[in-house]
Amino acid sequence: MYRVLNISSMAPPVVNSTPGPFDGPQWPHQAPRSTYLMVAFLMGTVVVLASFVNGLVILVSLRYKKLRSPLNYILVNLAIADLLVTFCGSTVSFSNNINGYFILGKSVCEFEGFMVSLTGIVGLWSLAILAFERYIVVCKPMGDFRFQQRHAVIGCLFTWVWSLIWTAPPLFGWCSYVPEGLRTSCGPNWYTGGANNNSYIMMLYITCFLMPLSIIIFSYTTLVFTLRAIAAQQKESESTQRAEREVTRMVIAMVLAFLICWCPYTTFALVVAIDKDIKISPTLASMPAYFSKTATIYNPIIYVFMNKQFRNCMLTMMCCGRNPFGTVEDTSTSGSSTGKTEVSSISAGISKVSPA
Template identity: 50%
Template sequence: MKGKRDMELPEDFWIPVSLDTNNITSLSPFLVPQDHLGDTATFYAMAVFMLFIFIFGTFINALTIACTIQYKKLRSHLNYILLNLAAANLLVSTVGSFTACCTFSFRYFIFGALACKIEGFMVTLGGMVSLWSLAVIAFERWLVICKPLGNFIFKPDHAIACCAFTWFFAVFASAPPLFGWSRYIPEGLQCSCGPDWYTTNNKYNNESYVMFLFCFCFAVPLTTIIFCYSQLLITLKMAAKAQAESASTQKAEREVTRMVVIMVLGFLVCWMPYASFALWVVNNRGQSFDLRFATIPSCFSKASAVYNPVIYVVFNKQFRTCMLAMMGMGGGEEESSTTQSVTEVSKVGPA
C-alpha cells in the first residue's frame, strides 16, 4: 500500500484541476487512476479509440513503407516525401497511440515519469515531421506544376534533402523540453504526455515555448500549404480556361480542386484544435477549463496517423494499386487519370 509520501506529486509534474497552478493535486497520474477527472466510460472509450488508431495507423503506414520498398515505380521524388510522412505517422501510432491505449485502459500513466518524457518527445517529434512533410508536399507540387523557377527540376536528391530537413527541424523543435525550456508532462486526462502549455511556472518559460511551436511549427507550415495550393489552383484554372475544349483538363481541375480542399481541411482538423486550445490557455491565464476537453486536441493530432495516409496515399491511385497487389487483391493498373491530367495541365503552366 502506498504511503502519503509516495502519493505526493513530484514538482516536475503539476496537474492543475483549473488554470490556478497553485492547485496541485496529490493524486499522481503515475500512481493512481485519475477518476476524479472523468468517468470510467470516458477513459475506456478513449482506450478503444486509441486502439483503433494504433491498429489501422500502424497497418496503413507500414504498408506504405513496404510498398515503396517492393515497387521501384513508387520511388519518385514525391513518393519519397510520402514515405517520410508514413514514417512519421508510424512513429506516432506505434508510440503515442499504443501508449495511450494502455494508459487509458488503466486510467493513469502506468509507465512512469521517465516514460512520460520519452513518449512526449517521440510523439512531438513524429508530429513535427508530419507537419513539415505536409508543407514539403505542397511546396513540391507548387514547384513542379506552377514552375516558379522556370525549368528547375525537382529531383529525388531534392526530396531526400527536404525529408532530412523535416527531421532536423523536428528534433530542434521537440528537444527543448528535455533540457529545461518547457517540459513534457501528462496532459488532459493524464493518460498521454505532451509539452506543458497550461502551467505558468516561470522556471520553464512555458509560454515562450508554446508561442515558438505555434509560430514555427503550425503557422509557418499552414501558410506554406495555403500559399502553394492556392497558387496551384490558380495555375490549373488558367490552364483549364486556356483549354476549355479539353475534357481531361477540366476534369483535372475539378479533381485537384477537390483534393486541395481535402488536404487543407485535413491539416486543419488535425492540428487546429491543438494549436488553438494551447494558444487560448496561454492567453487566458486564470480561466478554468475541463481537462477532458484538453484531451480532445491530443487525440485529433494522433488520429492524423490514419487520415494523413488516407488523403495522401490511398487517394493516390498508383499507391493504392500497389497496396492492393501486395495484399493479393488487385493487378498492376497504370497511374490515375488525375495524375496524368495534372501533368498535361502543368505543361501549359508558367514557364
C-alpha cells in the same frame, strides 16, 4: 486510545485525496471511468488502423521500384513519422487509459511527450514539403525545375532536424513535458503559467504550425489558380474542366484535413498559454491531443491512396499479383514531361496534386 483516534481522524483525507498522475487511477477525480475506456477504445482503433495503412505504404514502396521516385521519399518519411507517433504515443495512451493513469512513470512520460512532438512535427513539415514541391514543379516559379533524389533526401533530413531543434528544449529546461488532460498522455507544458513556458509554446506555435500551414495554403492556392487559368483557356474541353475541378476538390480535402486535425490542439495550447485563468475540463482539454493522433490514419489515405499508381501496386500486392480492377494508368512521370498542349499541363497538375 488517543493514538487510535488520531490515526482514524487522519484516514479520510488520505483516502479522499486525488492520486498523482503516476500513482493511481484518475477516475472519478478527472473524469468518469467510462470516459477513460472510450478514449482507450479510440486509441486502440487508431493503433490498429494506423499501423496497417502506414505499414502498407512502406511495404508497397519497398516492393515496387517504380514507386521509389524522389517525391515518394517524402511520402515514406511521412508514413515513418506516423508509425512512430502510433507506437510511441497511441499505444502508450491506450495502455494508460485502460488503467486510468500513466502507469509507466515520469521518465516514460517525458519520452512519450518528446517522441510524439518530434514525429508529429516531422509529419507536419512533410506535408508542407509535399505542397511546396508540387507548387515549384507545376507552377514553375524556378523555371523547369526537376525534383530529384537529393532534393527529397534534403527535405526528409530537414523535417527531422527542424523538429529536433524545437522539441529538444523541454528536455533541458525550456518548458517541460508533463501529463495533460486526463493525465494519461504527455505533451509540452501549456498548463502552467510563466514566461518560460509561454515563450516556448508561442515559438512552437509559430515554427511548427503557422509556418508549415502557411506553406501548404500558399502552395495549394497558387496551384489551384494556375490550373484554373489553364482550364479557362480550354473552356471547350470537358476533360480539362473536369480535371481542374478534380484538382480543386483534392486540394480542399488536403487543407481541410490538416486544419481539422491540428487546429483544435494548437488553439487550445495557445489559448491556455495566454490566459491561465481560463477553466477547461480535463476531458475537453485532452480531446484535441488524442484527436490529432488520428491524423496517422487519414494522412496516408489522402496523400498516398488517392494516387492511382500506388493504389494499383497496393491492390496487386494484396491480391497476390493480380489487380482485380485491371491495370491503372501510370501517371508518375506526367508532371515531369513537357506537354505539348494545355490539357497535358492539367494532367501534369493532377499527377502532382495526387502524389505519384
